[in-house]
């Protein structure tokens with residue numbers, strides 16, 4: 111049985127969040143156990159979703175550059 115990990119999501123305009131893979135609950139910290147479902151979770155894996163958000167932002171700003 112493999113260990114599950116938090117998914118670390120970073121956002122441009124919001125605080126980072128950690129998503130539990132077992133129940134999908136968001137948390138502000140990578141706790142050793144999910145505060146929502148109690149699943150034991152390992153170190154967060156990095157999710158660079160902010161890159162897509164940044165690309166969307168630069169697309170919006172293209173007219174002025």
Ligand SMILES: [Zn+2]
Nearest residue numbers: 130133144147
């Ligand atoms: Zn959970």
